[in-house]
Every structure is written in structure tokens, then in C-alpha cells.
Amino acid sequence: MLEEIGYRLIRFTNDETINKTDWVCEEIKSALNAPLSFGEGSGGEASIEVFTTRPDTLFGITFLTLAPEHELVSKITTEENKQQVEAYLNYAKNRSERERQADVKKITGQFTGAYAIHPFTGKQIPIWVGDYVLAGYGTGAVMAVPGGDQRDWSFAKHFGLPIIPVIEGSDIDKEANESKEGKMINSDFLNGLQVKEAIKKIIAEIEKRGLGKGKINYRLRDAAFGRQRYWGEPIPIYYKDGIPYGVDEKDLPIVLPEVDKFLPTEDGEPPLARAKDWKYKGQYDYESTTMPGWAGSSWYFLRYMDPHNDKEFVSKAAADYWKDVDFYLGGSEHATGHLLYVRFWTKFLKDRGFISIEEPAKKLVNQGMIQGVSRFICQLVISGVYHQIFLSVDIVNSYLHKEISFDSLKEKIVNPTTIKGWTILPIIFLAKDFTEEEMSFSMQRVPVDFVDNANLDYEKWNKSRWPQDSQAEFYRFVLNEKGDIVTLAEVEKMSKSKYNVVNPDELVEKYGADTLRMYEMFLGPLEQSKPWNTNGITGVSGFLKKFWRLYEPCFAAIKDSDNFLYPLPEASKAELKVLHKTIKKITDDIEKLSFNTCVSTFMICVNELTDLKCNKREILEPLVVLIAPLAPHIAEELWNKFGHTESVTFAKWPEYKEEHTVENSFSYPVSFNGKTRFFHELDSVLSKEDVEKEVMALEQTQKYLEGKQPKKVIVVHKKIVNIVV
RNA sequence: GCGGAUGUGGCGUAAUUGGCAGCCGCGCCAGACUUAGGAUCUGGUGCCGAAAGGCGUGGGGGUUCGAGUCCCUUCAUCCGCACCA
Numbered sequence: 001m002l003e004e005i006g007y008r009l010i011r012f013t014n015d016e017t018i019n020k021t022d023w024v025c026e027e028i029k030s031a032l033n034a035p036l037s038f039g040e041g042s043g044g045e046a047s048i049e050v051f052t053t054r055p056d057t058l059f060g061i062t063f064l065t066l067a068p069e070h071e072l073v074s075k076i077t078t079e080e081n082k083q084q085v086e087a088y089l090n091y092a093k094n095r096s097e098r099e100r101q102a103d104v105k106k107i108t109g110q111f112t113g114a115y116a117i118h119p120f121t122g123k124q125i126p127i128w129v130g131d132y133v134l135a136g137y138g139t140g141a142v143m144a145v146p147g148g149d150q151r152d153w154s155f156a157k158h159f160g161l162p163i164i165p166v167i168e169g170s171d172i173d174k175e176a177n178e179s180k181e182g183k184m185i186n187s188d189f190l191n192g193l194q195v196k197e198a199i200k201k202i203i204a205e206i207e208k209r210g211l212g213k214g215k216i217n218y219r220l221r222d223a224a225f226g227r228q229r230y231w232g233e234p235i236p237i238y239y240k241d242g243i244p245y246g247v248d249e250k251d252l253p254i255v256l257p258e259v260d261k262f263l264p265t266e267d268g269e270p271p272l273a274r275a276k277d278w279k280y281k282g283q284y285d286y287e288s289t290t291m292p293g294w295a296g297s298s299w300y301f302l303r304y305m306d307p308h309n310d311k312e313f314v315s316k317a318a319a320d321y322w323k324d325v326d327f328y329l330g331g332s333e334h335a336t337g338h339l340l341y342v343r344f345w346t347k348f349l350k351d352r353g354f355i356s357i358e359e360p361a362k363k364l365v366n367q368g369m370i371q372g373v374s375r376f377i378c379q380l381v382i383s384g385v386y387h388q389i390f391l392s393v394d395i396v397n398s399y400l401h402k403e404i405s406f407d408s409l410k411e412k413i414v415n416p417t418t419i420k421g422w423t424i425l426p427i428i429f430l431a432k433d434f435t436e437e438e439m440s441f442s443m444q445r446v447p448v449d450f451v452d453n454a455n456l457d458y459e460k461w462n463k464s465r466w467p468q469d470s471q472a473e474f475y476r477f478v479l480n481e482k483g484d485i486v487t488l489a490e491v492e493k494m495s496k497s498k499y500n501v502v503n504p505d506e507l508v509e510k511y512g513a514d515t516l517r518m519y520e521m522f523l524g525p526l527e528q529s530k531p532w533n534t535n536g537i538t539g540v541s542g543f544l545k546k547f548w549r550l551y552e553p554c555f556a557a558i559k560d561s562d563n564f565l566y567p568l569p570e571a572s573k574a575e576l577k578v579l580h581k582t583i584k585k586i587t588d589d590i591e592k593l594s595f596n597t598c599v600s601t602f603m604i605c606v607n608e609l610t611d612l613k614c615n616k617r618e619i620l621e622p623l624v625v626l627i628a629p630l631a632p633h634i635a636e637e638l639w640n641k642f643g644h645t646e647s648v649t650f651a652k653w654p655e656y657k658e659e660h661t662v663e664n665s666f667s668y669p670v671s672f673n674g675k676t677r678f679f680h681e682l683d684s685v686l687s688k689e690d691v692e693k694e695v696m697a698l699e700q701t702q703k704y705l706e707g708k709q710p711k712k713v714i715v716v717h718k719k720i721v722n723i724v725v
Numbered sequence: 726g727c728g729g730a731u732g733u734g735g736c737g738u739a740a741u742u743g744g745c746a747g748c749c750g751c752g753c754c755a756g757a758c759u760u761a762g763g764a765u766c767u768g769g770u771g772c773c774g775a776a777a778g779g780c781g782u783g784g785g786g787g788u789u790c791g792a793g794u795c796c797c798u799u800c801a802u803c804c805g806c807a808c809c810a
Contacts, residue, residue, distance in 0.1 A: 132810095145810090525738090533736085536751040537751090538750090542750090714790050720745075722791060724791090
């Protein structure tokens with residue numbers, strides 16, 4: 001499929017990937033780099049290959065930047081620049097990955113003193129070194145177009161390098177124009193072309209002059225496979241003289257060895273390295289990492305087709321019979337990670353002829369994430385020093401919105417009466433008296449379970465951080481007028497590191513698992529993400545209670561009769577209508593995975609049956625089957641009370657009978673120029689023409705016409721009447 | 726920046742797929758039963774307006790007898806990826 005939409009695939013055989021690793025790496029590398037080359041340097045000394053996705057901006061090049069690791073840096077640096085460049089390389093090398101990540105905006109670089117020749121204009125272009133260029137991507141060299149790339153622009157601004165706009169309407173004093181819309185300017189033979197045309201033309205021209213090649217660049221997801229954990233399939237690889245080899249097929253599968261502890265070894269090797277005498281053929285070390293979770297889950301759907309087969313992972317016959325998965329439901333991480341590998345596995349096994357399906361699943365749905373609500377409080381920072389003083393967010397807000405002055409804020413910080421904690425002058429906690437300029441704030445996460453109604457339970461929080469009482473006094477809190485610490489809320493992914501994880505156990509305890517399950521469904525469409533919020537859970541809990549109450553008179557009657565088969569009075573027309581309306585909607589909605597509307601349909605049904613005082617077995621029994629997927633526990637209980645001994649899971653799904661829901665009249669909304677004015681009930685069998693006649697004859701119609709002649713009357717059967725005046 | 730999604734009452738949402746916008750639930754208001762209510766039940770609740778009526782689905786425009794739904798444009802928010810040229 002990738003090939004159909006224009007990608008080029010590189011294929012290797014299993015044998016090649018295992019036995020000719022170097023060659024495979026080279027192949028992939030050359031496919032990935034696929035540079036647009038400037039060709040042989042006309043100066044004759046060296047040529048620098050660059051990669052770009054925007055060859056149209058070629059005439060906007062004003063300098064070249066090499067990654068500090070680039071091999072040519074030391075070769076081309078001139079004598080007079082050598083010292084500075086070396087100092088810079090040293091600096092860049094020692095900046096940790098973390099520093100560089102955190103410090104994206106810090107612009108650093110150094111001029112090498114060397115120049116490159118622009119392949120089209122022949123002009124000299126200064127060559128710089130800069131750590132915003134990554135050695136690992138492309139060729140480690142960038143043709144800098146400050147008019148068209150924001151990072152190049154920032155670099156140019158910082159070092160005072162020239163900036164040429166190449167797209168009409170660019171405001172290069174403010175920022176680079178990275179858009180792919182507009183007309184080319186300052187670009188020789190590209191002038192006047194639209195960006196997309198220019199890209200085509202320049203690639204053709206570059207190829208014609210032999211300066212480089214147009215190619216598609218591939219990006220690979222990091223495919224590190226081994227995990228430093230015990231529980232996972234062992235990888236069938238062993239090492240002989242440090243070189244990995246595949247384990248013979250006849251020696252498969254490898255069984256997880258016994259280990260004394262499920263922990264890494266003292267020198268940091270994975271747990272499998274603990275296994276004693278675990279060697280291939282008694283002498284070679286096995287690979288000690290194990291496969292990740294998705295390795296197994298990417299093919300177990302195939303194993304399930306033929307679980308007892310001890311000859312193959314799945315027989316061809318079973319695979320051909322069951323074919324693909326009908327429906328795959330997973331979260332977004334499945335969509336990006338897991339699913340990628342299931343598809344890969346499937347295609348691989350298809351290519352090897354073990355199975356005959358191209359894709360693992362017919363249908364895919366990504367359910368939304370239940371997000372967490374993180375909480376923050378303000379920490380006081382004076383001249384970069386973090387103080388153990390925390391402020392209620394509303395106070396800081398009113399200061400930032402200039403509702404209270406710096407002096408009154410400072411008064412609150414310094415004055416013991418607003419501070420919870422130590423009563424001796426808290427100013428001691430400050431390094432010194434401070435000015436407005438020296439003061440800043442830092443948002444600190446607090447665990448959500450210490451927050452009640454947006455307010456921090458500071459004593460509880462304090463204790464959790466400093467279990468020993470002696471140190472508990474070290475934190476100071478600046479409270480608002482109500483004596484609270486207000487926290488700031490932010491919706492994020494739920495995660496331990498964000499301290500915003502909520503545990504549903506309490507809710508199960510309080511409301512039961514059925515309520516929790518139904519509430520989660522009730523929250524909204526399956527595919528939507530939303531923050532976890534239990535505000536409405538009482539509604540679902542109340543519904544289940546009401547649902548249960550509906551059955552009590554029915555069970556009382558059954559008990560009185562002392563016979564489970566006691567036929568209660570026949571259901572009325574109205575009751576049957578409610579039941580069948582519900583059967584239809586629930587059946588349709590489950591099919592559409594629209595569980596939120598299932599729940600509300602059930603609420604409507606129970607409200608209506610309660611109003612009808614329905615206690616008929618004929619109605620209530622099928623409802624138990626309908627609710628079983630939504631509230632399985634209560635359904636089993638009720639099913640049992642009807643005298644069934646088998647689980648409701650095996651009960652037959654109720655059948656929808658249309659005859660119970662047909663209406664023989666319809667209340668037409670009558671609208672004038674699209675505005676509904678009144679309703680008129682008419683027999684459903686009436687034709688369009690008859691409906692129009694009836695409606696036009698009405699007194700009310702004449703009233704809204706105000707004596708005017710209608711231009712047009714639109715009648716949609718059993719929908720609407722619209723009169724255009 | 727690239728890719729994906731979403732904008733409807735105070736809140737979560739619904740809308741038979743172009744036909745009465747706001748179903749259901751939360752919250753809120755009033756009432757009943759109660760020593761009490763974090764129990765239960767009844768009624769009300771989009772906004773403006775005393776009412777008649779008017780206005781309302783992020784903003785602007787369009788198609789249509791009719792638009793939350795279709796088209797164009799714009800803004801905002803969220804998610805995934807990313808110093809990736």
C-alpha cells in the first residue's frame with residue numbers, strides 16, 4: 001500500500017538482516033540520507049552535502065551551518081578562527097542532551113572562516129558551526145535560508161547575517177516566512193512562480209545540472225526492540241565472539257530461565273543475565289533483553305485461532321477460516337505504536353506465506369483518553385532562589401492583574417497572620433528583603449488527592465512531604481481571605497509523574513462497579529478524550545436504584561404466586577411501545593458504539609415505565625437482557641430473580657417488533673419562513689397534498705399569513721410543513 | 726512547525742443524518758415527606774423581556790423553502806510527533 005501512494009520500500013530477506021548486518025545498515029543509511037548534493041566543490045577542496053525539503057528557497061541561502069560533529073568542521077576552519085571554533089566545539093560537546101532540549105532558544109554558533117560556493121549564483125557563502133543542527137539528521141549540514149526557516153532566521157538575527165526574502169509578502173524583519181504559499185521573488189529563474197511549481201522546477205534544474213537529486217526522505221520510528229525486563233519472550237539470538245547469530249529453528253522456543261530475583265544485575269545487565277548456566281549449546285551467551293509487550297500482542301490473534309497446535313503457531317487452514325479481526329479497539333498509543341507492529345507482523349507473515357490476509361483488522365476505533373486534572377500552587381522565587389513559601393493562586397492572580405499592589409502582596413508574604421505554619425517572623429525564611437523586580441513565581445505540582453474543591457489540604461500535603469514532625473514546619477503557606485490555598489487546574493494526560501492519577505476503587509466502593517461502568521459510558525462519545533470528573537455520577541447511581549425499584553412489585557407478585565412462570569397481566573400498548581422503542585435504539589446504538597446514548601435511552605425508558613407504573617414480566621424481563629452489556633452485575637442479579645439458573649449472557653437478545661411502535665398520527669410542526677409557529681396533529685396516512693389542504697384551511701394558518709398569499713408550501717411527510725410568505 | 730481532532734445552556738452531552746436546537750444526567754431554584762438530609766418524590770430551569778415577542782449551536786460569509794449538520798473563510802482549544810532543515 002505504501003508503494004501505491006508513492007513510497008519506495010526497501011526489502012531485505014531475513015537471512016540478510018541477520019547475516020549481513022553492515023550491508024543492511026549501509027543500504028538503509030543511503031536511502032535515508034539521499035542528499036541533495038551541491039556536487040563537487042568548485043574550489044576543489046571539499047564539497048558539503050546538504051539536505052532540504054525546500055529547494056525552492058535555494059536563492060535565499062545566505063550562509064551554511066554545520067553540526068559541531070560534522071567531519072568537515074576541523075578541515076575547513078581557517079587558522080585565524082581555529083581557536084574560537086575549537087572552544088565552541090568543546091562547549092557544544094559538553095552541553096548535555098538535556099541542556100540542549102531545555103534551552104531551545106539559546107542560540108550559539110561560531111564562524112569557521114571558510115566559504116562555500118553557491119551552486120547557482122556562484123557567490124561565496126560563509127560557513128558556520130551551530131548546535132541547532134543535528135548531526136544525526138540528513139547530512140548534518142544545513143543550507144541556511146533565514147528568510148524561509150525560523151531557526152535559520154533566529155541564527156542570522158543573532159549573528160547579524162543577511163536575510164533575503166524569497167516569497168512575496170514576507171516580513172523578514174519580524175520572522176521567517178515558512179509558508180508554502182505565495183510567489184517566489186529574488187530567485188532568478190524561479191521568480192513569479194508559486195512555491196509548489198518552484199519546487200518542481202528547481203529539482204528538475206538541479207538534476208539536469210547534476211548538482212543533486214530529488215528524493216523522498218524516510219523517517220523511522222525508534223524501533224529499539226529489546227526490553228530490560230524479565231517478563232517477555234526471550235529473543236532467539238546468541239553471541240559468538242561478540243557477534244549475534246539467530247538460534248536454530250529446531251531449538252525454538254527458548255524458555256525463560258529461572259532467576260533468583262526479577263531485578264537487573266549489580267552491573268546493570270537485564271534480569272535474564274542473572275540466570276545461571278543459561279547458555280546456547282552450553283557455551284554461547286543468549287541475548288539478555290526480552291521482547292516488548294507488543295511483540296506478542298501483535299500476533300496472538302493468530303494463535304487464538306489454533307491454540308492447541310504444537311506443530312505451527314497457526315495452521316494455514318485455521319488462519320484461512322478465521323481470517324482477520326473484525327474489530328480492533330484501542331487507545332492512541334495503540335494507534336501509533338502497537339498497531340504499527342501488528343500490521344508489520346501481518347504483512348511479514350503474509351509475505352512468508354503463512355497467512356493470507358493483508359491487514360490484521362477490518363475496523364479500527366481509538367477510544368478517547370480519560371485525562372487527569374493536575375493541580376498547581378505558586379512557589380515564591382526571589383532572585384532565582386526558591387523559597388519554601390507557597391501562595392494561594394488567587395492572590396498571585398490578583399497581583400498579576402494589578403488588583404493588589406506589590407506592597408500589599410509583600411505584606412501578606414511577610415506578615416505571620418496570613419501564613420500558616422511557623423509564627424515567628426517568617427521574614428527569616430527570606431534570604432533578604434526583596435524588591436518587585438527580584439520576585440517571581442514558579443508553579444509547583446501538588447498531588448490531586450491533597451486537593452479538595454480546588455483548595456489544597458496543606459497540612460496533609462506538608463505531612464506527606466515531611467513525615468517527621470520536626471521538619472513539617474519548614475513550609476509556609478500564604479492563605480487567601482477565606483484561609484484557603486487555591487490551586488490552579490490544568491487538564492493533562494493522567495500520569496504518575498503529573499500527580500494527577502485518580503483511583504476508581506473508592507467509587508466502586510461507594511456506588512458499585514455497574515455505576516462506574518455506566519458512568520464512564522455516559523460521559524460522552526467513546527472516541528472523545530475528556531478530563532475525569534465525577535460530578536454526574538449520582539445521576540447514574542440514582543438511575544440504577546430506580547431501575548431496581550421498577551422490578552420490586554414484579555418480584556413480589558412472582559413470590560406470591562410461588563411460581564416463576566406465573567403470568568402477570570398482559571402488557572399494555574403503551575408499555576410495549578416503550579419496550580420496543582428501547583430495544584431498537586439500544587440495539588442500533590451498541591452497533592454504533594454509541595454507549596453514552598444507550599445509557600440515556602435506558603434512563604428515558606425507566607422514567608416512562610415508572611410513570612406507567614409498569615410491573616409486567618413481559619416488559620421487564622427483556623429489559624434485563626438489554627441492560628446486561630451496560631450493567632452486568634445488576635442484570636445477573638435480576639435475571640436470577642426471574643428464576644433463571646444460567647447467566648444472562650446466554651439469554652437471547654430481545655427482538656424488535658415494529659408493529660408496537662407505529663404511530664397512526666403525526667403532529668406536524670407548521671412553520672412560516674422556517675420559523676415554527678404551532679403544531680397540528682394529522683393522520684399519518686394523509687398524502688402531502690391532503691396535509692397541505694388541511695393545514696391551509698386552519699384558522700391559525702390564516703392568522704400567521706396576515707392576509708398574504710403564500711409563495712410556496714413545502715410538506716415533508718411525517719416531518720414538517722413550511723409555508724413561505 | 727507537521728499530522729489528527731474538537732468548539733452547542735452554569736457543566737457532561739443529545740439531535741431520527743438537511744426538517745421543532747438543547748433529549749438524558751449534573752448543578753441550581755421552589756415544594757412535599759422528614760428531628761435531620763450527601764435519602765426519596767413533585768414542579769421549574771438556554772439567554773433577553775413584565776408580557777407579546779426577540780435572540781441563540783466559537784466569529785464572518787455562502788448554498789437552501791429550511792443549516793448545529795453542506796461549502797468557503799477565520800479564530801480558539803486539545804491530542805500525537807518534532808531543534809527532523
